[in-house]
Amino acid sequence: MPYYFVVRATVADESKRRAFDNWYSREHLPQAMAAFGSSKAWRFWSEVDPSVHQAVYRFPDRGALDRAVNGEKMKQLVVDFDKDWPGIPRTRDIQILVEEV
Template sequence: MPAAIFVVRATVPDPARRDAFDRWYRDVHLPDAIKSFGVSKAWRVWSLTDPAVHQAMYQFDDAVSMERAVGGGEMKRLIADFNRDWPDVTRTRESFVLAQIVGA
């Protein structure tokens, strides 16, 4: 089965809060999500087109393990923690299945 990618896109509207958000995501949320989801690979990016947009991607072995992780109680806890710490940051979530890899 191909790998699956779970993507969380967040918009941090206040430029003065982006550094704090970046530190929190790096030091608190990303490590917690990696452990909670049971993934070995995750990455984050900030948009160059729209500096308010932050995106995190979590790679799962397959769609079944992704659906199990994002549909469970740990996901609800992660969402509650995020909402508590960043109530003004809106998010969208999307799930993808890997179609192709080219190169190393």
């Protein structure tokens, strides 16, 4: 079963959301996918809370996910994110797909 790494960011300042969206799409997402070696990724903006952005990266197994999120490249992604978007809080989660219909 595939594993998913989920990063949730809250961009509270509405005036920053467009720039954040462009940066994530053009810079961060491609860099993260290359660093992680993930097979697929998705991005979402919440319709319930427009400040919530979520990125999901798919991995074939837990070992591949662990290598990606515990490696030096992940540390650099965090540093770059914090430099470009100081004060934007994030949470991270690891999920496993248990059913697909």
